[in-house]
Amino acid sequence: MTGDWDLAEECAQDAFTKALERWPRDGVPSNPAGWLKTTARNRALDQLRRAAVGAAKLQEVAMTRFVDADAESVDRSDRGDGTITDDRLRLMFTCCHPALPVDAQVALTLRTLAGLTTNEIARAFLVPTETMAKRLVRAKRKIHDAAIPYRVPPAHQLPERTAAVLAVLYALFNEGYSASAGADLVRTGLCAEAIRLARLLVQLMPDEPEASGLLALMVLHDARRRARVDAAGDLVLMEDQDRELWDKAAIDEACGLLEAAMGRDRFGPFQLQAAIVACHASAPTAADTDWHHIVVLYERLSELVPTPVVALNRAVAIAMADGPQSGLELVDQIDAGGALAGYHLLAATRADLLRRLGRNADAIDAYQRAYRLAPTDAERRYLTRRLEELSATP
Amino acid sequence: MRYALLVCNDESADVTPAEQAARFASYTAFADTMLERGVLRDAGVRLRPTITATTVRVRRGDVVIADGPFAETKEQIGGFYLVECEDLDEAIEIASQIPGARFGSIEVRPVWEI
Numbered sequence: 001m002t003g004d005w006d007l008a009e010e011c012a013q014d015a016f017t018k019a020l021e022r023w024p025r026d027g028v029p030s031n032p033a034g035w036l037k038t039t040a041r042n043r044a045l046d047q048l049r050r051a052a053v054g055a056a057k058l059q060e061v062a063m064t065r066f067v068d069a070d071a072e073s074v075d076r077s078d079r080g081d082g083t084i085t086d087d088r089l090r091l092m093f094t095c096c097h098p099a100l101p102v103d104a105q106v107a108l109t110l111r112t113l114a115g116l117t118t119n120e121i122a123r124a125f126l127v128p129t130e131t132m133a134k135r136l137v138r139a140k141r142k143i144h145d146a147a148i149p150y151r152v153p154p155a156h157q158l159p160e161r162t163a164a165v166l167a168v169l170y171a172l173f174n175e176g177y178s179a180s181a182g183a184d185l186v187r188t189g190l191c192a193e194a195i196r197l198a199r200l201l202v203q204l205m206p207d208e209p210e211a212s213g214l215l216a217l218m219v220l221h222d223a224r225r226r227a228r229v230d231a232a233g234d235l236v237l238m239e240d241q242d243r244e245l246w247d248k249a250a251i252d253e254a255c256g257l258l259e260a261a262m263g264r265d266r267f268g269p270f271q272l273q274a275a276i277v278a279c280h281a282s283a284p285t286a287a288d289t290d291w292h293h294i295v296v297l298y299e300r301l302s303e304l305v306p307t308p309v310v311a312l313n314r315a316v317a318i319a320m321a322d323g324p325q326s327g328l329e330l331v332d333q334i335d336a337g338g339a340l341a342g343y344h345l346l347a348a349t350r351a352d353l354l355r356r357l358g359r360n361a362d363a364i365d366a367y368q369r370a371y372r373l374a375p376t377d378a379e380r381r382y383l384t385r386r387l388e389e390l391s392a393t394p
Numbered sequence: 395m396r397y398a399l400l401v402c403n404d405e406s407a408d409v410t411p412a413e414q415a416a417r418f419a420s421y422t423a424f425a426d427t428m429l430e431r432g433v434l435r436d437a438g439v440r441l442r443p444t445i446t447a448t449t450v451r452v453r454r455g456d457v458v459i460a461d462g463p464f465a466e467t468k469e470q471i472g473g474f475y476l477v478e479c480e481d482l483d484e485a486i487e488i489a490s491q492i493p494g495a496r497f498g499s500i501e502v503r504p505v506w507e508i
Contacts, residue, residue, distance in 0.1 A: 099461055099482055100461055142445060146442070148483075
């Protein structure tokens with residue numbers, strides 16, 4: 001029996017919105033889960049009545065998964081709490097089901113869990129509202145027609161499906177993070193939404209160290225947001241950033257989260273990436289950065305995620321720890337591998353290492369190659385500045 | 395001998411409701427005739443459109459799930475199973491155990507329940 005996903009989604013969202021309005025004003029009810037369920041169900045019934053559909057339709061909605069789940073949760077809520085969380089977690093797993101296209105997963109998550117309007121999501125992803133509306137409709141249709149389950153996956157699927165949820169949240173964050181400070185606020189607001197959802201996930205899955213790892217990673221990136229671009233909107237490299245602009249409280253919070261997560265001794269890619277950023281973020285000056293530790297972390301990361309991009313980052317860390325020549329040799333190996341042909345950061349990294357080795361002519365060539373491949377204006381401006389500096393040096 | 399008769403059509407084509415109804419009636423008539431003739435086991439299966447499809451592959455022991463129908467044009471349909479499942483996850487789990495999932499791909503398409 002498949003449910004009326006649309007209705008369930010709208011009503012659940014509505015109940016949460018109402019809770020946000022009312023609870024701060026009227027106080028949290030004694031049984032918050034029950035309150036939400038009742039509100040959502042009443043809302044569902046309201047909507048159906050308003051649509052003037054008859055008893056048959058009411059019968060139908062009573063059969064939906066949402067109301068099935070509802071009966072179950074109300075029973076359980078008598079015994080205690082945890083049911084609000086259950087529903088939002090189920091929504092997350094349904095929205096991030098791997099049978100849905102990734103762009104639809106991200107959009108559905110924003111629509112159902114963050115409550116963004118279709119129009120806002122369309123703006124955030126720079127597509128026409130109509131395109132986004134279609135994407136959402138198709139995804140919901142597939143949830144309904146193919147019977148994508150509305151539940152937290154069983155234990156044997158949980159690691160893989162959790163990874164899918166984490167990937168969606170990180171994609172959401174990166175979408176916002178890559179938008180420059182001057183860009184549409186909805187776009188930059190995606191970072192805050194991603195962090196908010198990750199906090200929720202950590203609360204819902206306290207035993208999942210990768211959820212904490214992802215939250216820590218996003219908080220650490222976000223803590224440096226103000227220092228990342230200058231007044232002109234240009235990128236500022238980590239080593240040149242004004243560390244006074246970093247949000248110390250956020251960095252401390254992330255480091256605490258990460259420490260607790262890594263204490264579980266189940267390392268994953270997000271924990272390791274967060275640990276690397278934490279190394280940078282906790283160094284008082286760029287010169288104090290513990291590059292040897294970063295190299296170790298990249299080594300562990302490349303065992304878990306053996307991709308050329310991780311290898312490139314490892315090469316940069318080695319260059320910082322052991323000198324540009326060792327880094328350049330690794331970068332040249334990666335270049336020869338061909339998997340990153342056309343990746344501007346490979347060219348930019350080579351250029352940087354060559355410059356530090358004093359091989360200016362080679363560096364200029366590499367910077368020019370990076371310039372041709374760079375995807376954003378800010379990156380092109382940065383590369384132009386480097387080229388000008390080099391051309392000015394005899 | 396048993397034969398599989400695979401029905402292929404252009405799902406993007408615009409079909410008027412009248413034409414739709416006419417086709418439905420002709421499919422029903424076909425099934426009735428063939429059931430009576432004793433060559434059909436059941437009335438046939440209509441699949442939901444490809445946007446509801448999910449592709450399952452097993453590579454190096456990992457179940458790889460992708461949205462949409464299979465994309466490799468060099469792959470052709472080599473057989474099919476009709477299974478009764480609780481939800482898509484169960485269908486995916488069963489699909490991943492079909493030997494062909496390890497070297498080809500399994501397209502999971504919901505059946506249009508009438």
